[in-house]
Amino acid sequence: MSSYGILFNRPSIIGREMEYVAQAVANSHISGDGIFTKRCHRLLEETVGVKKALLTTSCTHSLEMAAMLLDVKPGDEVIIPSFTFVSTINAFVLRGAQPVFADIRPDTLNLDIDNLERLITNQTKAVIAMHYGGVGCEMDGLMNIADGQGLAVVEDNAHGLFGKYKGRQLGTFGRFSTQSFHETKNFSCGEGGALLINRQEDIERAEIIREKGTNRSLFFRGQVDKYTWVDIGSSFLPSDMLAAFLLAQLEERDRIQAKRKLIWDAYYEHLKIWANDYAVRLPIVPPHCEQSWHLFYLLLPSLKARQALIAHLAEHGILSVFHYLPLHLSPMGRRYGGAEGDCPVAEDVSDRLLRLPFYFSLSPNEQSQVIEAICSFKC
Numbered sequence: 001m002s003s004y005g006i007l008f009n010r011p012s013i014i015g016r017e018m019e020y021v022a023q024a025v026a027n028s029h030i031s032g033d034g035i036f037t038k039r040c041h042r043l044l045e046e047t048v049g050v051k052k053a054l055l056t057t058s059c060t061h062s063l064e065m066a067a068m069l070l071d072v073k074p075g076d077e078v079i080i081p082s083f084t085f086v087s088t089i090n091a092f093v094l095r096g097a098q099p100v101f102a103d104i105r106p107d108t109l110n111l112d113i114d115n116l117e118r119l120i121t122n123q124t125k126a127v128i129a130m131h132y133g134g135v136g137c138e139m140d141g142l143m144n145i146a147d148g149q150g151l152a153v154v155e156d157n158a159h160g161l162f163g164k165y166k167g168r169q170l171g172t173f174g175r176f177s178t179q180s181f182h183e184t185k186n187f188s189c190g191e192g193g194a195l196l197i198n199r200q201e202d203i204e205r206a207e208i209i210r211e212k213g214t215n216r217s218l219f220f221r222g223q224v225d226k227y228t229w230v231d232i233g234s235s236f237l238p239s240d241m242l243a244a245f246l247l248a249q250l251e252e253r254d255r256i257q258a259k260r261k262l263i264w265d266a267y268y269e270h271l272k273i274w275a276n277d278y279a280v281r282l283p284i285v286p287p288h289c290e291q292s293w294h295l296f297y298l299l300l301p302s303l304k305a306r307q308a309l310i311a312h313l314a315e316h317g318i319l320s321v322f323h324y325l326p327l328h329l330s331p332m333g334r335r336y337g338g339a340e341g342d343c344p345v346a347e348d349v350s351d352r353l354l355r356l357p358f359y360f361s362l363s364p365n366e367q368s369q370v371i372e373a374i375c376s377f378k379c
């Protein structure tokens with residue numbers, strides 16, 4: 001049992017999750033690609049507006065599929081923001097790529113496009129954009145540079161499902177985008193993900209890679225009379241029970257997002273005076289971005305203040321957590337040449353950022369306790 005009365009995250013049953021899981025079992029189909037998986041695919045394709053959606057076992061696996069689909073090989077360089085989750089780059093390193101770490105913007109904490117061109121070489125294969133907190137990267141600038149240099153763009157959209165940049169859904173800009181349905185995400189089935197595909201010509205190979213390198217999907221559609229090994233691949237299909245759970249959450253997307261917006265707005269409204277008094281920065285969402293209401297963070301004035309606030313909230317029974325450590329300074333990042341000072345904004349932000357409890361079932365009373373505890377803290 002946790003000693004925290006208010007957790008950082010808590011999974012929720014929102015609607016028909018258990019009914020759908022029971023139906024998947026009753027259908028006698030709990031392996032991959034049953035009717036619930038297909039319904040999730042259709043819903044994602046229609047609501048996000050992508051050519052094809054394929055459920056996977058995690059966002060990590062979707063990123064690994066993207067690396068295989070791009071034929072990333074030893075000698076290729078892949079540019080990623082240093083302030084992201086390890087899977088964003090590990091997927092490409094697994095194929096032999098050299099990571100090239102880019103710094104982030106101080107406002108949205110997304111990839112800094114102004115510094116991108118100097119990182120591009122003849123070996124650069126792809127740029128990975130990660131939409132931090134579901135606030136869009138500067139996609140116009142990024143796509144201009146990438147298209148001009150013939151580079152593939154992959155959007156790691158683990159945080160950003162249904163967020164928009166200049167009115168256009170995140171996940172529709174890059175050649176591929178990847179979603180996470182991990183327990184901590186807005187829509188969840190515990191562990192899960194999706195690969196979203198924006199080019200018709202990538203669909204068939206993606207299906208093959210997802211099905212252990214076989215053309216089994218073509219066989220099930222009657223396009224070939226037997227299926228066999230045709231490419232590299234692995235087992236990236238989630239159980240239809242997970243898809244059933246996820247579908248119930250995706251169907252409640254409006255209710256989930258509306259509730260998360262209320263929570264986000266209440267944090268912002270009730271913390272802004274305190275934040276101003278103590279030089280704490282609250283999240284910045286540019287007017288041309290519609291965020292996905294994924295997380296709420298505080299940027300404290302120093303590492304010492306951040307650590308003291310974590311301890312202060314813990315004394316009030318509240319769990320708050322920091323976020324990514326800069327990848328270029330991790331033991332693996334250093335093996336690839338990362339060093340102090342390479343990405344100064346990521347290094348600075350990583351020390352000072354704190355995320356607050358944020359989940360669908362967070363009650364107004366629990367949120368008031370968090371806000372009161374924070375406002376009683378003097379930085």
Ligand SMILES: Cc1ncc(COP(=O)(O)O)c(C=O)c1O
Binds near residue numbers: 057087130180
């Ligand atoms: C930006 C980002 N990408 C990828 C992942 C990995 O997601 P998954 O746990 O679904 O593999 C995470 C996990 O939180 C993440 O924050």
